[in-house]
Amino acid sequence: MSDWLDAISWDEQGLVPVIAQDAASGDVLMFAWMNREALALTVERGEAVYWSRSRRKLWHKGEESGHTQKVRDIRLDCDKDVVLLRIEQTGGIACHTGRRSCFFNQLRDGDRWVAADPVIKNPAEIYK
Amino acid sequence: MSDWLDAISWDEQGLVPVIAQDAASGDVLMFAWMNREALALTVERGEAVYWSRSRRKLWHKGEESGHTQKVRDIRLDCDKDVVLLRIEQTGGIACHTGRRSCFFNQLRDGDRWVAADPVIKNPAEIYK
Numbered sequence: 001m002s003d004w005l006d007a008i009s010w011d012e013q014g015l016v017p018v019i020a021q022d023a024a025s026g027d028v029l030m031f032a033w034m035n036r037e038a039l040a041l042t043v044e045r046g047e048a049v050y051w052s053r054s055r056r057k058l059w060h061k062g063e064e065s066g067h068t069q070k071v072r073d074i075r076l077d078c079d080k081d082v083v084l085l086r087i088e089q090t091g092g093i094a095c096h097t098g099r100r101s102c103f104f105n106q107l108r109d110g111d112r113w114v115a116a117d118p119v120i121k122n123p124a125e126i127y128k
Numbered sequence: 129m130s131d132w133l134d135a136i137s138w139d140e141q142g143l144v145p146v147i148a149q150d151a152a153s154g155d156v157l158m159f160a161w162m163n164r165e166a167l168a169l170t171v172e173r174g175e176a177v178y179w180s181r182s183r184r185k186l187w188h189k190g191e192e193s194g195h196t197q198k199v200r201d202i203r204l205d206c207d208k209d210v211v212l213l214r215i216e217q218t219g220g221i222a223c224h225t226g227r228r229s230c231f232f233n234q235l236r237d238g239d240r241w242v243a244a245d246p247v248i249k250n251p252a253e254i255y256k
Contacts, residue, residue: 004238004240017159027154028147074234076231076241077232077233078223078233080233084156105203106202107202111131
């Protein structure tokens with residue numbers, strides 16, 4: 001029953017990189033990792049569950065912030081070692097900085113990073 | 129002059145994961161890795177240069193297929209350890225299977241992967 005999980009080329013730590021994309025706008029919102037359990041739970045619940053490498057535990061996205069991610073489509077790449085989730089982002093905020101997307105630093109003039117997207121909600125308000 | 133490169137949290141192999149997104153459609157096309165030299169070259173040339181982990185060498189995307197990627201925007205995430213390229217995909221084909229995107233395997237009914245996107249060009253025609 002877990003053939004679809006066995007089809008994935010998990011890395012030496014048993015993880016796979018995951019890209020979360022807004023299903024409506026197409027914006028790339030964040031990047032994280034999953035282990036088998038995280039991906040199985042994501043499918044079961046229909047909400048993104050990642051593996052936090054720093055905390056070494058499962059991380060139900062939005063468990064603190066309320067910014068859960070409803071999964072609309074799950075894709076696997078040609079090498080079967082990267083997952084793409086197309087999601088509906090609750091609250092419109094995926095980033096812990098209170099921005100819509102984690103990819104807010106833009107390279108300008110090929111030599112500096114500029115925070116190019118606005119903070120929608122103060123993180124102190126999100127994680128209280 | 130390479131402060132912007134030092135700002136990146138390179139992993140223990142000196143690499144950073146890179147997501148390539150179609151700048152026009154928003155489609156996620158592929159996922160690869162870069163080292164410092166690859167990212168510096170990408171900025172210098174305005175075309176994506178990756179680090180091939182399997183071949184252990186720089187890989188100017190499209191060097192064999194002609195399917196180069198013109199870089200329109202470079203983003204770095206909140207943790208400074210993932211890069212997002214917004215690109216213009218020459219030939220409209222990013223995948224070595226001849227498909228537009230590498231993420232063509234779709235999870236159906238939560239238990240099987242189905243190749244959901246068409247092959248645009250026969251790989252034998254691309255890599256001859």
